[in-house]
Amino acid sequence: MSTREGSWAWILQRLTAVLLLALLGAHFFVLHFVPSETYITFSGVAARLQGVLFWVIDFGLLVISLYHGLNGVRAVALDYWPRVDRSLSLALIIIGLVATLYGGRALTVFIRGM
Amino acid sequence: MYPLKHSPVRANPDLLPRHYRQGMWAWILHRLTGLGIVLFLLMHIWEISSVNRGGGAAFNETMNALRNPLAAFGELVLFIAVLYHGINGIRLILFDLGIGVRRQRALFWGVLVVSGALLALGLSAFLRLIFGTAPALVPWR
Numbered sequence: 001m002s003t004r005e006g007s008w009a010w011i012l013q014r015l016t017a018v019l020l021l022a023l024l025g026a027h028f029f030v031l032h033f034v035p036s037e038t039y040i041t042f043s044g045v046a047a048r049l050q051g052v053l054f055w056v057i058d059f060g061l062l063v064i065s066l067y068h069g070l071n072g073v074r075a076v077a078l079d080y081w082p083r084v085d086r087s088l089s090l091a092l093i094i095i096g097l098v099a100t101l102y103g104g105r106a107l108t109v110f111i112r113g114m
Numbered sequence: 115m116y117p118l119k120h121s122p123v124r125a126n127p128d129l130l131p132r133h134y135r136q137g138m139w140a141w142i143l144h145r146l147t148g149l150g151i152v153l154f155l156l157m158h159i160w161e162i163s164s165v166n167r168g169g170g171a172a173f174n175e176t177m178n179a180l181r182n183p184l185a186a187f188g189e190l191v192l193f194i195a196v197l198y199h200g201i202n203g204i205r206l207i208l209f210d211l212g213i214g215v216r217r218q219r220a221l222f223w224g225v226l227v228v229s230g231a232l233l234a235l236g237l238s239a240f241l242r243l244i245f246g247t248a249p250a251l252v253p254w255r
Binding site for chain 2: 014
């Protein structure tokens with residue numbers, strides 16, 4: 001990977017870190033300090049996700065945490081196997097896309113409420 | 115332990131774990147917690163996505179199955195990992211902004227103190243879940 005791409009990966013890791021602090025804080029607050037049902041159920045989560053703010057938080061967390069986490073895995077792995085950058089990056093991008101689509105589909109099921 | 119004749123650890127004794135100082139531990143802990151959180155993240159997406167596999171009923175079943183002391187213990191480990199990784203992450207971003215690099219060791223202790231304080235705030239809720247005295251995943255009850 002070229003220096004240019006490497007420095008984008010570096011700056012995006014910092015940017016997503018700051019976004020995650022805010023989004024994860026919101027996620028934690030919503031789940032543990034906003035009184036709702038006693039047990040987590042489909043209908044309860046679906047009702048909450050009717051609010052636009054909540055699905056923005058959840059979609060944001062899905063995409064940004066996957067990016068930050070998988071980019072972190074890449075950074076760690078490249079310290080031990082520096083020559084696998086292209087194949088490793090491709091594999092991580094595929095994992096990230098599949099997880100985003102699969103998790104995103106789950107969120108749409110909640111939002112449609114059925 | 116270090117079989118390679120020209121192992122970097124032989125050349126530089128600072129690389130022996132018993133010679134690691136605060137900055138090295140901060141770095142190792144950041145990596146380990148990060149990798150652990152990624153594993154959790156993928157599991158979390160898989161569990162939530164039970165709605166993709168069997169609709170609301172499958173989701174409710176998954177959530178019921180996860181309401182047990184072992185899962186609560188796992189969440190406690192996750193809580194500790196996220197606290198450390200997030201707060202040490204703030205330390206790292208400060209360094210990138212040119213703030214506090216020369217005080218990085220003191221800031222590492224600061225990270226541990228702040229993480230420990232936030233852990234103390236959440237600990238009773240986790241202990242109630244792990245030892246079965248709380249009805250559900252809701253600390254306000």
